[in-house]
Amino acid sequence: MVQVVDAERTAEMRDVLVAELRTQGMIMSDAVEAAFRRVPREQFMPDDTDLAVVYGYDRSVVTKRDGHGRAMSSVSAAYIQARMLELADLRPGMTVLEVGSGGLNAAYLAEVVGSQGRVVSIDIDPEVIDRAASALDAIGHSSRVRVLVADAERGVPGEGPFDAIIVTVGAWDVAPAWLRQLRPDGVLVLPLIMNNVTRVIGFRRDGDHLVSTATEVAGFVPMQGDGSRTDQVLELPEPSGRKVRLTFDSDAPANMSQLDGVLATDQIEVWSGVTIEHGVSFADLHLWLAWYADGFCRLSADEGTALAAQKRWFPFAVVQEAGFAYLALRDALEGAGAEFGARAYGADGQVAAAAMVEQIRAWDREGHRTSPTFAYWPTGSDPARISADATVMDKTHGVLTISWPRE
Incomplete structure (x- = not known):
């Protein structure tokens, strides 16, 4: 449902949010700033969501819960959406996959890659996809984003290769299907769960493995389907x-x-x-x-x-x-x-x-005064190339490494 709001007030709140995201270094590029200014966040939220929450810097909004009250789908906080868009290193004309839909982030992606780009947004939950499709249609973006019901662990048949893949649900591992559909120089941005601690990591492909470019602290609802993990x-x-x-x-x-x-x-x-x-x-x-x-x-x-x-x-x-x-x-x-x-x-x-x-x-x-770097080595890559000073964590489809640079 399209929300009826005070356009002047929401425009002012959008300006304030963008200014804060710029000041905090979450928005770095003009393209991401323009996307945040153009897309009305409130159209992707439940109708009763307070605008102070909609345009809050670090306020996520749960859009669906299960029978036990656990969050199953949400709209991520503005700061982490902006940061992930920047980590993806997007440019006009790119083809991008979003894993975990909701509509808002897909709209931002469509704005950044432009009319010559392509955005595919998938989710395992048909209800989430229907809501995302309706909201995208309401703001005139239905022709710019393809939304699909799909289990991300299996990839997206008939789509790709992708210049970037952005995962917006907590992932315990990197699905082999993502790597198969990622270009040789592509970027993967995902919230990776490491022994119950999550970091959003921007990875760039480097031959047979992935190397981190930057990280950010954030939490996400867990992945469902074949890629889920039972604690x-x-x-x-x-x-x-x-x-x-x-x-x-x-x-x-x-x-x-x-x-x-x-x-x-x-x-x-x-x-x-x-x-x-x-x-x-x-x-x-x-x-x-x-x-x-x-x-x-x-x-x-x-x-x-x-x-x-x-x-x-x-x-x-x-x-x-x-x-x-x-x-x-x-x-x-x-x-x-x-x-x-x-x-x-x-x-x-x-x-x-x-x-x-x-x-x-x-x-x-x-480790107190340095930030770690990560690498992901999928099964079949050459483990002999893993740095001697890296610590290894086993995953289902490969191994993850962490290194803490010396000062």
Whole structure:
């Protein structure tokens, strides 16, 4: 349904959003700026969405949930849409595939590649595709974007090759079909899940593998269909019956029964001595832990649990035998910053806390002041070419590597 809005007000809000995206470095090119100025974001949102949310810098909007309330489809925040468009290095006349539809991003793509370009937008959910097609038609873009119901893992028969592929759902791996349909010098931009931590990575093809050009922090709804990934979840009940959950996307401990009753034990705290000033991002610490901390997992807690009531903790943990520890902060630097540490439970809680603190200190020594680079080596590529200083993570269809440049 076409929303009836105050055109003058939305134009002003669009200008304010574009100015902020420029200031924050998310929009770098005139072509992406022009696309953001031309496309009315509100036409791709649910009718009751507040315009302050529609034109918010970092506000995503869920457009569909499953029977359990989990988000199945959403419109991404403006900052990450702009950043991904820039990472794709688009030019007029290009052919682009979007995996995960909704209509808005496809409209931006159509604006950037122009009338001589081609945009194909696919989604596994017919309802999502119908909504995207209607919104694109409402703003006059139906002839500029082809929307299809398809499982992205299988590619798009009869289409391609693509100069760029932009994936707008969380992907655990790179589908071989994407590489088959990507040009030899093409760009792949996707939110890649690495041991339950996601980064949007811009990859450029380099012979038989992909090399990252830049990354961005963002979260996305998970991929459905053949490319989906089933996590392993361990539920730890408190004496009250409320639960804490540990979620593993790979390499879950073989004997997790050792954690039975762990939340009934006394809590242990170990502090690292590593500090950070307020306002300084430490998102790469999460990434470091995901790659290097044995037993790494995501942590969540029901409302009303003792853990949920605690302040300044983060949803990342490590499991070591009969103990688990999670990332925490406490005041430091005379109130101008915080110190990283670990809180832990269980017979081996001290061991788990020490393992997490060891990796916090390693990040401070080796990764704190640099940004990592990634490479993806699909099955059949030459593993002998992987750099000796790279760390390898196994995926279904290949291996991913990470390297932290020395200062």
